[in-house]
Amino acid sequence: NAGVTQTPKFRVLKTGQSMTLLCAQDMNHEYMYWYRQDPGMGLRLIHYSVGEGTTAKGEVPDGYNVSRLKKQNFLLGLESAAPSQTSVYFCASSWTVWQGNTEAFFGQGTRLTVV
Amino acid sequence: GQQLNQSPQSMFIQEGEDVSMNCTSSSIFNTWLWYKQDPGEGPVLLIALYKAGELTSNGRLTAQFGITRKDSFLNISASIPSDVGIYFCAGLRAGGTSYGKLTFGQGTILTVHP
Numbered sequence: 001n002a003g004v005t006q007t008p009k010f011r012v013l014k015t016g017q018s019m020t021l022l023c024a025q026d027m028n029h030e031y032m033y034w035y036r037q038d039p040g041m042g043l044r045l046i047h048y049s050v051g052e053g054t055t056a057k058g059e060v061p062d063g064y065n066v067s068r069l070k071k072q073n074f075l076l077g078l079e080s081a082a083p084s085q086t087s088v089y090f091c092a093s094s095w096t097v098w099q100g101n102t103e104a105f106f107g108q109g110t111r112l113t114v115v
Numbered sequence: 116g117q118q119l120n121q122s123p124q125s126m127f128i129q130e131g132e133d134v135s136m137n138c139t140s141s142s143i144f145n146t147w148l149w150y151k152q153d154p155g156e157g158p159v160l161l162i163a164l165y166k167a168g169e170l171t172s173n174g175r176l177t178a179q180f181g182i183t184r185k186d187s188f189l190n191i192s193a194s195i196p197s198d199v200g201i202y203f204c205a206g207l208r209a210g211g212t213s214y215g216k217l218t219f220g221q222g223t224i225l226t227v228h229p
Contacts, residue, residue, distance in 0.1 A: 004157075033216075033217065035219075040124075040221065041221065042121075042203065042219050042220055042221035042222045043158070043203065043205075043219040043222075044219075045216060045217070045218070045219075048216060058216065090157050090158070092157075092217075094217075103148055103160045103163050104148070104160075104205070104217055105160070106150075106157030106158045106159070107157050108155075108156055108157045109155075109156070109157050
């Protein structure tokens with residue numbers, strides 16, 4: 001059972017470089033999320049999507065872009081990486097609010113270091 | 116942005132002790148979720164709560180959805196070393212500008228001494 005899969009698991013970038021993090025889920029979930037986790041800050045929502053073709057800003061969207069061209073995939077892009085974006089990134093997915101069970105299922109995370 | 120206030124931030128306990136942690140908010144939530152995160156892993160769901168006043172158990176874990184819908188509690192009984200990790204609460208609101216967004220607490224770091 002794959003669930004939520006994130007690639008890559010680790011990455012080191014130089015300041016100014018760009019990259020895309022891929023999240024794929026095989027549970028037919030409508031909602032997908034990107035979070036970043038920093039020590040003492042918990043999980044902070046970057047962007048989220050309530051369905052294919054839709055995206056919305058979360059708490060900390062600056063410096064990131066997202067796309068949801070296919071229902072099962074949610075991409076997080078960093079156009080010009082900065083050291084402040086060094087973090088662990090988690091993708092999650094869930095059913096819609098109106099389908100009852102709204103638990104979010106998480107991927108294993110991507111550890112990104114920007115030097 | 117809206118954050119849940121989770122406490123305590125960390126706990127150091129002896130094996131066999133009971134543990135309590137809670138989350139509070141100034142806003143009303145429709146769903147409360149409790150997650151555990153092991154080192155190097157993503158959060159894993161422990162308990163989901165959908166109704167005010169609901170009390171749900173999962174083995175040694177018990178969680179409650181506060182009657183005011185602004186808080187939730189998680190208790191772990193008879194702790195064991197594998198309970199070590201970070202515990203997160205998360206809330207979901209179904210309406211307004213927060214539609215569909217899960218909001219997380221800052222996490223409680225639990226350390227269990229054998």
